[in-house]
Amino acid sequence: MVRTLVGIKYSLQVENLSIDPKTREILLDETPKKMGDMDKRALEEAIRIKEKHGGEVVVLCIGPKEANKILLEAYAMGADEAYLIPVEEFHDTGFIANVFSKFYESKGPFDLVMLGGASTDSFSGTLGARIASLLNIPIIPFVSKLDVENNEITAESALDDGKYTYKSKMPVVVTVTLEINEPRIPKLKDILRAKRKKINELSVSDLGLGEISDLVITTDVKAYEEKRKQVILDASDPSKLDEVIDKLINYLKEEGVL
């Protein structure tokens, strides 16, 4: 039996960022959002572990109220309990880690914490480590393959210079990469059934957390202006190819990069 806590973030869809053309500010309200790509794989992996070894999957999202949407999606995929801790403002990973760990302590014991290797929008890749640190349990990060047996987990971490295989007793925090699995697409009947499930809401103060303040604040976010020259050479007609390549080579010489 494995009881897993999965963290999912209500993330911006970075492919569809809505940008104010004048100020370059990101229009957060108008940008569509979804469950993070790696978070979804963490959830999928937790469900697979439950299917194999029995147990329970508890999902937690710390985010705005509309994040209900991805918690219903989590139910449809097979989560057993979903929790939302509503926060309206943006917070740093230190804050989120504090809330997350408090939740772990109050709803535990858990055998496993599963998170995405990095969130789709902020991509910090540090939340799992911060939670492990606060809970004083080991972390196996950026896992592309894992195996659970007798209260022990063996997992392969894809890191900068190669593949590391780690073994740890549970409880442990595991963060996953995109390669670990292909998440299931819920069937219509599961989606309909999920709609009837209850999303539990807890407030930060319910958890008995005193004042926690962010140790990093974001003062400004602006979309990059793409300042590339964007000189287009058309070689879709093969008879132009020779001429186009000569032109390209000349440009590159002028730029001093050949």
Next chain:
Amino acid sequence: MSILIYSDKINLYGELISAGKLFKEGFGGEIIGLVIGANNADQVNNIADLGFSKILVYSSEGLNNYNPVAYLKALQEAIGEFNVKYVLMNSSYKNKILSGLIASKINAGLIVDVSKLELDNGKIIAERPVYSGKALAKEEVKGDKAVLLIKPGVFKARGEGGTAEVIQRTIDLSDITLELTEFVPKAVEEGIKLDEADVVIGGGRGIRKKEDLEMLKELASILGGAWGVTRPLAADYGWASEWIGISGVSIRPKLYIAAGISGQPQHTSGIRESKIIVAINKDSEAPIFKFADYGVIGDLYQVLPKLIEKLKKIKEG
């Protein structure tokens, strides 16, 4: 008070100490270097004259390969002993984990992927790319401790001479329950490394089969550069051991040629620092053209061979 510098690549200590000096000017204290693992311990001579007052070398057996929990213990010990307030590291996946672990232990503000750093009247202000590299966030540290992960190339390596006192340390790791059972290093491609190359030739899903990567390799060799791919070619097809982009390697060459790459933000975030970008794509609407200085609309199976042919002639004189 001290400033601690740790890198998982020996050649990046030079850049990090430049950042360290900024902190020393702003806050005083001394700059201490931390080296973990026996492999790196051999190379301490290479960094002893960069301007550290001390270099701490931790080289117990359990530290020879990366174990985040064991490395944390070394880091924590160093921070406690020398009253460290600021920890500076290079941005890497391993260090993201280490930085998250230590920041929560010492209750410090944490900023990763720093692409610009300044001190403004004692305020630590950093910039970092967010939203898959489509936007730039300005962040400020509150409180009196910070852990910062700095991207390579943000600071210039500036050694200052001097001789650091080298202090050898071992630690007891018997309480570490995370066990590393195997390490398989990445197959190292011959030649120039992607993140250090002056020219990079990149290929995406427009490349139909593995053998066709030869075109990239040939062009790279003519121009004295490296070749790389997008994530699907490496992670899904297994044609390469690493890829360019936000979840892979960031490159900063003088010239990047992207062939058969659509230009999704997760890829383009890793090529932003390139000086000149050339895109070759048969779809005139491909987003990569917005990201390119020179765009060639065309079939890469015609464009690349022609480019190779002409460049070869030029290079042969």
